[in-house]
Amino acid sequence: MSKPYNNKAWFFILPVFACVAFSAILPLMTVVNYSVQDIISPTKSVFVGLEWFRQTMRDSELHDALLRQVIFSLCVLLLQIPLGVALALAMPSKGWKSSAALVILSMPLLIPWNVVGTIWQIFGRADIGLGGHTLSALGVAYNYTASPIDAWLTVLLMDVWHWTPLVALLGFAGLRSIPDAYYQAAQIDGAGRWAVFRYIQLPKMRGVLTIAVLLRFMDSFMIYTEPFVVTGGGPGNSTTFLSQYLTQKAVGQFDLGPAAAFSLIYFLIILLFCFVLYSWMQSAGSGSKSAVETPP
C-alpha cells in the first residue's frame, strides 16, 4: 500500500501534537531552564551554565545509583525475557484454557504499582508474610529490611512477578501469528523440537521480542514506586535506583538545579538506548518483510 504525500495530514496530527507539546515540551523547557540556573530563592536565580552538569557527572552517589540501576535492569532483562518466552511457549493456543491462562497471567499487570509493593511487603515480611515466615521456618535468615542482598532479591522477584506476564503476552501474540504450514513443513523436514524453536518460532517472534526488550528496559530503568513501597530504597541506599535518587534530590532536598541537570542526563541515556534499539528493529524488520508471506 503506497501512501500519498500530503502535508494537509498535519491537521490530523495537530491535536496530538498540541497535547503532547503541552505535556512534554513546556515541562522540558522548564527542566532545561532549571538545569542551567542556581535557584537561590523563588525570586532569585543565577545563570550558572553547565556547572550543574559537571557537578552531576562528578557526583559519586549518582554513579552508585546509576550502577545499581544498570545491574538491576540487566538482571530484569536476563530473567524476564527467557522466562516470558518459556511461558508463551507453554500457554495453550486455543480454548477456554487459553483464555483462563491469559486472564490469570495478565492480573499482575493491572495492579496499581504501589499495591504491587504492598503485596510483596505483606508477603515478604518475616512477621506477617507467608514468604518471610516460610523462609524463617526453613531456617533461612531472610530479612529484606536489614540485608541488602535480601532486599535486592525481593525487589527482583517482585519485578519478575509483576512484569514477566507482559513479555509472555507479547510472545504469545507473536507465536499465534505463525501459520500452521510452518509447523507442518517442519514435521515433514524432520525437524526436532529445538530446531522448530530455533528456526521457526524464535525468528518469527523477533518483532514482539524487540518490543518486549525495549519496554522492559525502559520501564525498569524508570522504576520508582514498587521498590519504594517495599524497601524505601534501603537498607541504606542499596535499593535506591535512579528515579528514586532523582526524586530525593528534587523533592526531598529541593536541589532543583542539579536535579534538573540530572533529569536531562537520565532522559538522554534512555533515549539513546531506545533510539539504537528502535533503529535496529526497523532495519531488521525491513529485511524480512520483502515478500508477502502471510496467507489470505
Added chain:
Amino acid sequence: MARIEFQGVGHAYSAHPAQPSDYALQPMNMVWEDGGAYALLGPSGCGKSTLLNIISGLLSPSHGQVLFDGKAMNHILPRDRNIAQVFQFPVLYDTMSVFDNLAFPLRNRKVGEKEVRHRVHEIAEMLGMTGQLRQRAAGMPADAKQKISLGRGLVRKDVGAILFDEPLTVIDPHLKWQLRHQLKQIHQQLRLTLIYVTHDQTEALTFADEVVVMTDGKIVQQGGPDALFARPGHTFVGYFIGSPGMNFFPITLAVDDAVEISGQRLAVGAATMAALRAANGKLCLGIRPEFVALAEPGAPGALLADITAVQYLGVCTLLTGAIAGLPVKAKVDSGIRVSAGRHWLRLVRPETIFFCNDERILL
C-alpha cells in the same frame, strides 16, 4: 518411488458420523500409481486438502487404511514417510541461506556434509538456483521461495511422492506458467509421483496426466483432461470444467414419448429415447457451449433461443441467452457474424450428454 493406495479411507471430525455431510472426506478406494502426475481439482472446502494431508501424514484418517507400496502407513509420522509437501505460500526458514534451507531436511536426518553438499548442488542446478545458494532465503521473490520449498522436498533421495497444496497462489500470473513448466520437467526427469491440489482447472488440465475431480468430500470422476471435457461422468464435472461450463437443461418425458424442455419438444435418437425411458430419476441434458451450434429454424434437436449478448472473443464468438427461460451459452466460430435476437440452437448432437440424478447415462 511410491504407489499410494487408499482402502476405504475417509475422514470425519466428529466421533460418530451419521450421514455423508458429517465427513470431510467420504470413505473411498483409490490408487495413485507410481510416477503418475495427478491433479486434485475441486472448489474450496471439497476435501482436497484433507486428502492431501492424509497422504502426507499430517492428518490421520478416521476411517480406512493408507498404504505406501503395500505397507500400512496410518500411524507413520510425516518425517518417516517418503513424501514432501509444498504449501500455498512459501514456507522457508528465514534465518538461513538458500543452501542451508535445502540442506535442512538432510541434516535433520544426520546425512554427512559431503553428501549434503552434493545433493544440494544437484537440486539447485535442476531448479536453476545454483548462483543463489549463498543468499539469504528471506530476501527472495515469491517464485524463488516456492522453488526453494520444492527443492527441500526433492533433496531427499528417498522421496517418492511430492504433494502440492495450491502452490502457485501467491505467484505472479506471468511466472506461473514458468513454474508449471519446470514442475513438468522435474516430473519427467525424476518420475516421482506428483499430486497437485488446485481449484484452477487450467492448472489442473495442463499439469496432470490424470485429473481427479472432487466435490463435497468425494471423488466424482478421474481421468485425462480430454475424458473430463468430452465425457463428464457427473454434472459437477461438466459444470466445473470448461470455461464457461456445460449448459444444463432439465428434461421431462412427455406422454407421447417425446422429450421436452420447458414444454418445447425436442427430437432425440431412438437409443437415447430408450435409455431415457429406462432411467429412474431427475433427467437432464448437458451440452458444452463449444458444441452448441446455430441451426436452421425447426431443425431436429434444435430449439429457439433468445440471444441477448454477443461477444467476439477472438478465437470464437460467445453467445449468451436463454431458451424458454433457462440460461444458455454457445461458442461459435468467430467467422460467423451473429447479432442479438432469436436464433435456433441445436442442442442434440453427438457430444450431448444425458444425466440422470446428476450421473451420466451411458448410451
Added chain:
Amino acid sequence: MNGANRLPRAMMLAAYVAFTMIPLYWMVNTSLKTNEEITSVFSLWPRALTWSNYHTIFTDPSWYSGYLNSMLYVAMNTVFSLLVALPAAYGFSRYRFLGDKHMFFWLLTNRMTPPAVFLLPFFQLYSTVGLMDTHLAVALSHMLFNVPLAVWILEGFMSGISSEIDETAYIDGFSFPHFFIRIFLPLIKAGVGVTAFFCFMFSWVELLLARTLTSVNAKPIGAIMTRTVSASGMDWGTLAAAGVLTLLPGMLVIWFVRNHVAKGFAMGRV
C-alpha cells in the same frame, strides 16, 4: 505443535500460575483478618474471619473517595487519549508528510520519559494554570505516555485496513466524518478496544504523577494507601483490603477484552 512435551509445559504453566496467585491469595487472606490476628498469629486462613476492613473502606469517605477519584481520571484519560490519537493515527497510517517519521519517533520518546523527570515541572505547570488537585490534571498528565502508545497501536490496526475503503467511500460521496465514524471505526473496533485497555491499564497503575498533582479532592487510591504506610501503627488489614479492591477493576477489564488481548498485541505494530 503438540506431542510428547505437553506434560512439562503444563507443569511449568501450573507452577507459574501458582507463583502468580500465591502473593495475591496472601493479600486476600490478610484482608480478612483483624490486625491483632495478623500480628500475633500466623495462619493460612483467617481464624476469626472479619469483614471489618472492607467495611471501613466502604464507609469511610477518605478511603472510598480514592477509588472514585482514580476511576474518574482513568476514564477521562482513556476518552481523551482515544479522541486525540484516532485522527493522528489515521494521518500516520494514510499519508506521508513533512517530518512524519521524526514526529512518530518523537511521540514514542514521550513514552520513554521517566515520570520523575517531569515531577517538578508538572507541579508548577498545573499550579500555574490552576488545575492542581483536579481529576483533569491527572488525566491530562497521563496523556503524556498514553497518547503515544495509543497512536502506535491504532496506527498498526489502521494500516491493516486497505485504503481502497477510504477511496470507495470518497467516491460514494460520504463526508469524511461520516466515513470515519460509521465505516472506518467499526472496522478497527478490536484496535480501539485494545487501545482503551492499555490506556486504562497504564493510567490506573501509575502513582507518581497522580500523587504529585493531587492533594485532597482528586487523591487516587494509591496515594491514600501509601499514607497508611507512613501512619503510626501499620493498619495491615485495611491496607490489604484496599489492595484487594484495587484488583477488581483490572480483573473486570481483562475479562471483557480477553479475546482481543492476544489479537491486539499481535496486530498492533508487531
